[in-house]
Amino acid sequence: MLNQPSPLDLTFQxxxxPTRRALVERLVRGPASVSELAQPLKMSLPAVMQHLAVLESSGLVRSEKVGRVRTCRIDAAQLSLAEQWINQRRMEWAGRLDRLGRYLETLKDEDGEES
Amino acid sequence: MLNQPSPLDLTFQxxxxPTRRALVERLVRGPASVSELAQPLKMSLPAVMQHLAVLESSGLVRSEKVGRVRTCRIDAAQLSLAEQWINQRRMEWAGRLDRLGRYLETLKDEDGEES
DNA sequence: TGGTTGGTTAAGCATATACTTTAGTATCGT
DNA sequence: ACGATACTAAAGTATATGCTTAACCAACCA
Known part of the structure; x- marks a missing residue:
């Protein structure tokens, strides 16, 4: 993976x-400062900052610093991107199963009409 | 991350x-053998097998070997799991924005009624 | 029976991840 | 001005990831 990762790579990554999902779970309930986010987590502040950097580089989280406090908020657009990718695959798979089922049905019908 | 990862960890991971997403994209169009999956990818067979092992340990893919050929198929349940997690967060966030908007609206109304 | 096909195992290697501790640098309150 | 607060930067470390190549095994097929 020496070539630069795509937005989808970064988002799923x-x-x-689990720590980063916890951060997202906190942030969907509203914006928060870095130390506010770090408080319930049992790891050092720099560790939390690194997780936030990952979230931010994926576009899932944006943040702005005013005075000495950085306020973080989630960006739902990036969540949608990931959700859409999964949803499309699931739909494709469901559609296939559906067509397959219908096809097997027609086979049974033809079988019934036989002889 | 020395404690064992959760199903959600494994699925998002x-x-x-991108290679593993490509494998999933292929498999939603129907089951395939290992070498069939490897053929369009420009990497060694063992590398593809390792990706398949990751997909399988996450539950996204199941496989069975008959004779000397292993056939892989996707398991949509695990796709749903990931999708649901995202969807719940997105909903929570949307709900919050909605409530916030309504609240601001009431403030404006009260402001209008003032003096 | 012996070669080809389809898959598997093992080892090795470069880079990436998830932390840590230590040492800062700007605010902010008094 | 001075200390506390909130964050940041840097460096180090252990483990994980994404490959590779070189064997190897177990069908299948002529």
Whole structure:
């Protein structure tokens, strides 16, 4: 993976970590400062900052610093992107099963009409 | 991450790699053998097998070997799991924005009624 | 029976991830 | 001005990831 990762790579990668999902779960309930986000987590502040950096580089989270406090908020557009990718695959798969089922049905019907 | 990863960890981690997403994209169009899956990819067979192992340990893909050929198929349930997690967060966020908007609206109304 | 096909195992290697501790640098309150 | 607060930067470390190549095994097929 020496070529630069796509937005989808970054988004799924960001969501693959339980700490980062916890951060997202917190942020959907409203914006929060870095130390506010770090408080319930049992790891160092720099560790939390690194997780936030991952979330931010994926586009899932944006943040702005005013004075000495950085306020983070989630960006739902990126969540949608990931959701859409999964949904499209699931739909494709469901559609296939549906067509397959219908096809097997026609086979049974033809069988019934036989002889 | 020395404690064992959750199903959600494994699923998002599996989807974070473009090669593995390509495998999923192929498999939603129907089951395939290992070498069939490897053929369009420009990497060694063992590399593809390792990606398949990741997909399988996440539950996104199941496979069975008959004779000397292993046939892989996707398991949509695991796709749903990931999709649901995202969807719930997105809903939560949307709901919050909605409530916030309504609240601001009431403030404006009260403001209008003032003095 | 012996070669080809389809898959598997093992080992090795470069880079990436998830932390840590230590040492900062700007605010902000008094 | 001075200390506390909120964050940041840098470096180090252990483990994980994404490959590779070189064997190897177990059908199948002539």
């Amino acid at each position: 960001a969501l693959a970590d | 599996a989807l974070a790699d």
